[in-house]
Every structure is written in structure tokens, then in C-alpha cells.
Amino acid sequence: MEHNYDWKKKRDRKAFLALEDGEILRGYSVGAELDREGEVVFNTGMSGYQEILSDPSYAGQFVAMTYTEIGNYGINDEDMESHKLFLNGFIIHEENSPSSWRSEQSLSECLIKHNVPAIAGIDTRALTERIREAGTLKGYMHCANSDMSGEEGVEKARAWEGLDNQDYAARVTCNKAYAWDQDGSKTIGWGIAEELPALEHKIVAYDFGIKWNILRSLRLKGMDVTVVPAKTSAEEVLKLKPDGIFFSNGPADPAAVSYAVNAAKQLIGKVPIMGICLGHQILSIASGADRFRLKFGHHGCNHPVKRLKNNSVEITSQNHNFAIDANSMPSHLEMTHINLNDNTVEGVSHKNEPMFAVQYHPEAAPGPHDPSYLFDKFKAMMGR
DSSP, X not given: OOOOOOHHHHHHOOEEEEETTSOEEEEEEOSOSOEEEEEEEEEOOSSOHHHHHTOGGGBTEEEEESSSXXXXXXXXXXXXXXXXXXXXXXXXXXXXXXXOTTOSBOHHHHHHXXXXXXXXXXXXXXXHHHHHHHOSEEEEEEOSSSOOOHHXXXXXXXHSOOSTTOOOHHHHSOSSOEESOTTSHHHIIIIIOSSOOOOXXXXXXXXXXXXXXXXXXXXXXXXXXXXXXXXXXXXXXXXXXXXXXXXXXXXXXXXXXHHHHHHHHHHBTTBOEEEETHHHHHHHHHTTOOEEEEEEEEEEEEEEEEETXXXXXXXXXXXXXXXXXXXXXXXXXXXXXXXXXXXXXXXXXXXXXXXXXXXXXXXXXXXXXXGGHHHHHHHHHHOO
């Protein structure tokens, strides 16, 4: 696949990223030619950019990749984590031409197809250092084929409402309930199994921005999964008579999804429950804990987490801007995992009811897979 290098576009550097602190970073457009606001975060993964692009948890955000060259293995349908791209924009240093037998389109072609703006030619490591020092910043990405000053972009970044107290789960969830992969083609066809185990447990999974590999992971453990929209009531879920309930990952602020917290309060103790990422935060808040905003969030596939039960260390995939306050946890909630970079809460377990949750992504695609045992734990909790 040939890559059409537009040297004039690179040289002119008409696209820019304006930050709320007044910084203006200039580059060139490699995605859709439009403007958009977003919260600027950085991801430290050296690979997995397609999974990042299609992860609904990045809705509302501009993702800057710290690794310098992105796009070298292209994009393919099999590696998507949802049906489209949800992030507000993408920031890279250099786009590479795809060179892989699995590639079906280039990174730029994918971004344009899904109407996502992207900017290249940025010193992403300098941008990362800025975010680490200042904290997460609101930004405005100008990639439209029109004239705009950087100062105008800064003002637009400052005027944007940001993600605090914003319900983005309702923006990315499914429209109606559906059964996942009834014929097994979406799991077997992905190349991780030649045959699937018999269905043993009936699961209801809340979709706050659920990734397809979570659903694959549940199916590979013999779970028959029904996915329901974010605002599904506890009463509606219990009518389905599930053996277990799963609270998924998702974007933005857990405090804004009060309907999900209310549902969790009614469901804890009724049937076994597992949660990850936003689901972990929702279940913890429903149990009496508080959330707080991290300075620059956790985004990457190399975060070390300590499992307190046996002092083992797991390398994990993470994507969240909020965390649970360890000092706010009630006596009936036990901390099970801790982040070794900043000592934040990475896992909880209810002492009296069959419920546990982790902040990271145990289903990680493309990896790592250290915490995949958690799906076995969920299965064991349901018995049989």
C-alpha cells in the first residue's frame, strides 16, 4: 500500500494543537480535516494504537502517543475494539506507511473514514512532559482547511466544558440490549480459539463503553453474555435472571453516571458481580467510597500493579483519569490491588457480598495478559 506523502502540508504546518495554558503546538493534519475540542492525555504504549483508537473509554479525549512512530502495521477489521472510533482526536510525532500482511488500510485512511482529526509533526515527548508537570489539559485541535489563529484556539480550549461531571457513558453505550456472539464467529474468528467451551453461566454486562475483547474473554470462559445499555435499571437486569453481572469500562467521570451507581447499590448482594475500570469506580462509589481526579491519568499497557493477596506483580493495561480514594473506603470494602507507580487503588473486593472489581483492563488487547485469571475468579464466584 503506497503512502501519499504531502511534503507541502508537512512544511506549511497549518494544523495546530492549542492548550488551555496558552501553548500552541504546530504540525500537519493526518486525519479528518475538521476542528474539535478534547482533553489531552498521553499513552505510553509502543503498539496497540488501533485498540486505543477504537476503545470507547477515550471518548472526549485527544490521545498523544509517546512512542515516536505510529502506523507501521496499519489497520484491520479484526483488531477493532468497537464498531467505530470514539476518541476526539489523535496526536502523533510521525505517521509510518503500513507494512504488514494484516493491514487493510492506513492509519490516516482509518481516521478520515471515521471523521476523527489527527495531527502529526508534534514533539509528543515534550507534550507528555508538559502534561506530567501541569496535569491533564483541555485542548483545541485545528485541522480544518481554514484560517484560524493559535490564540483563537487557546480561547476555544479554555471555553470547553471539559470532562469533569460529564456523562460520556450515555454517549457511547449501545442503543438496545443484545446477545453477544451467538454463533461464536466473533470469538473463534479472532484467532484465539479453535472451539469454544459450552455455555455455563448467563451474564448481563452493562455497556458503559465496553470493549469487544471483554466480551470475547467472558465467552471464552463459557459465559452467555447479554449486553445492556448504561441506563438499564437494576429491576430490568434482575428480570433476566442472570448468574452474574458485569460492570464495564467507560469514559469520563464516574460521578456523572449516578443512575449506574444507583443500579449498583440495588444489585450488590443479589448476584455475583465483577467490574473493571469505570465499572470498578461505580461499584466502589456504590459501596460508599469516593473518587478523585488523577493529575494526568493512567494510559498505557505497561503499568505495574501489586496483588496484595500474594505480593505478585502484574503488568497491566490502563485507561482512566479518575481513581478511588483509599482513605474513603468503608470497612466492608477491601483493597486487593495497588498501583506501584503512585500507590492508588487498583482493585477492591466486598467483604460481605460476592463482588470484586479492578481499575485496570484484564482483557487487554493486544496485551499484556497477566491479570486474565480474574475472569476465572468471576466464574468460580458463580459456582458450577
